[in-house]
Amino acid sequence: MEHPLYKQIQNDIRGRIRSGELQAGALVPSEKELAQQYGVSQITSKNALNGLVEEGLLVRFRGKGTFVREHGSQEGPEHGADTKRTIAIILPTMKTKIDQQLLDGLERYCADRGYDLLFRITRESPEEESTAIEQFRKRGVDGFIIFPVEQESYNTAILRLSLDQVPLVLVDRFLKEIKTYSVSSDNYGGVREAVSGLLAAGHTRIAYLSPEITNSVTDDRAKGFEAAFMEQGLPIDKTLWCMLDLETIGEGRGQQEIERFLRVRSDVTAVFAVNAELARYAYNAIREIWQGTGSAPLLAAFDDPDLEGIPYVHQRLDDVCRIAVDLLSEQLSGTYEPRREVVPVQWTDTMIPRP
Known part of the structure; x- marks a missing residue:
């Protein structure tokens, strides 16, 4: 079974580092160059590089490019290749099939990237949501994926995460007043x-x-x-x-x-x-x-x-989950470009009877 395209790019770069073709401190091809070389989108090549930065294999310097990390270097992300990231997933309920599919997809894509997970159901309680966020922050989690509860205004704990630029992705919601990462269906x-x-x-x-x-x-x-x-x-x-x-x-x-x-x-x-x-x-x-x-x-x-x-x-909940984890990974790798991603939906065109 063939690996996803971004994994193929990652495997090739790892191989070039092992062979000595790309040595410590060497400049790695840019997202644009990799996209042209492999015939993929820049989003795919960006995801490939972000994943290697997370692993600690590469390091990114703003305005200069992405480089092979030198042994013992303390530059770049705080976590090295041997340190796992811990992600907090907060959902409002587990009552519906949609909730279950979201959790399954988020867990699967986080596992693909080697993340450890902490999970909390808030049962549509704003107070439980605030408590969960504060507890997870005290435990030192690296990032959050949150499906906010339904209420008239966003939890101040969520707003604080966004203002503090803690790696955060909102699922199925977005903040109109504050720029943050979010993914939702159309x-x-x-x-x-x-x-x-x-x-x-x-x-x-x-x-x-x-x-x-x-x-x-x-x-x-x-x-x-x-x-x-x-x-x-x-x-x-x-x-x-x-x-x-x-x-x-x-x-x-x-x-x-x-x-x-x-x-x-x-x-x-x-x-x-x-x-x-x-x-x-x-x-x-x-x-x-x-x-x-x-x-x-x-x-x-x-x-x-x-x-x-x-x-x-x-x-397309699987796409929602994949994009949510990709957006979180982008932030964990040191990039912060908050935006809203909207995933297309499909109206089932079964025969609708006339009145």
Whole structure:
């Protein structure tokens, strides 16, 4: 089985160092030169060099280039090749398949780079999130990958990490006011494409189910819904929006509220839920309200609700995890160029019946 391209580049550089072709202190080909030599993107060649810097084999000097580390040199990253990095992964829940896939992918890509992991579930508690961050900082972890809890503002502990330039990657969220590293799916584009598909099939009375807008994800998904209507020159009826507060969802009253909402809107022909949890609540509510009538609205969702026949927006979670670890590795190697990475999604184009 062939190694990934960045690993092939790394293996070749290691071989050139072992053979003496690249001696201690020698300048290593640049990202651009390696990209041209191997016929890869500069992102791939950059990842290759970053990995070797992390190992302690190479050292990078800003404005000068990347060099073979001299034996005993103290320049460059703080950790040598024999010291493992320790990464803290903080997730809000493990309730859904999405959560499980994220943890699996992050663990796998961290293991590929030889990182030790510390892991904490905050159970959607801002206090637990703050405590976890502070405890991990005291333990001296080298970097953080955080999927923040849903709340109206970002935790001050996260803001402090960013301001202190501690290696940090936010997953599925981004800070609008402060530059930091983040990776998320294309929440705006995914909802826009899905709702455009529903509109194209003749569904104009579409109920929208979402947690209250408290972060970049719920904001982007709501804007994607609005964009689909505006592009068709259609009015946006906010009376068809069911925005559930976080307390209602946390107390397990989500399905009850969705059922109450839909009972007085029996003319809707489609329901779009912004996550799998709300989609399952809506599915049960629709069965309760419209059972046996033959006029139940179509249900669609962001993320696979694990329900047969439900069209949904598919996230490329493996890519999200890979990019998150790549962004963290970049920071651990001494580079700090904060940015937001957005991963494309796919709207499952199953046949959508017309109303």
